[in-house]
Amino acid sequence: MSGRQAPKTAAILAELRKDNTRTSKEIGELLGVHDSYVRIVAAENNITLSAKRGRPFIWLSKENMAFVRWQAAINHCSNNEMINAIVTDQRLDAQEKAGAHK
Structure with missing residues (x-):
């Protein structure tokens, strides 16, 4: 498998890194993808999603x-x-x- 990401995956990662207070539903609605796909991309990249707006999350190795x-x-x-x-x-x-x- 190559190191290239699907355009939607790249867009999801960009949104996750831009604002760490949004939920998967909010990001999914913005990008036109199902919120479960946002959660999958986040999990595959070791990113913890915010459960509630305004609650920040952190990236850990x-x-x-x-x-x-x-x-x-x-x-x-x-x-x-x-x-x-x-x-x-x-x-x-x-x-x-x-x-x-x-």
């Missing part, structure tokens, strides 16, 4: 997403809760270090 899923399973929480916990730990560590240097 496959390795980082695998780590988040693994940690979430171990800690019996959602992927979003795990990401928030990891970021919170890092933020608190950074704030503590910054306070120690004052």
Whole structure:
């Protein structure tokens, strides 16, 4: 298979990268494709779609997403809760270090 993408796939990826607050339904309506196709393209490219307008999502490498899923399973929480916990730990560590240097 070549590295070229179908025009609709490329358009979906461009829209996903342009605005990370839209749902698959909104993007599908804009591009004239079914929202399930938007979700498939997003999943194949490791992009998490926004469940609700105004709720941003992030792109993670496959390795980082695998780590988040693994940690979430171990800690019996959602992927979003795990990401928030990891970021919170890092933020608190950074704030503590910054306070120690004052």
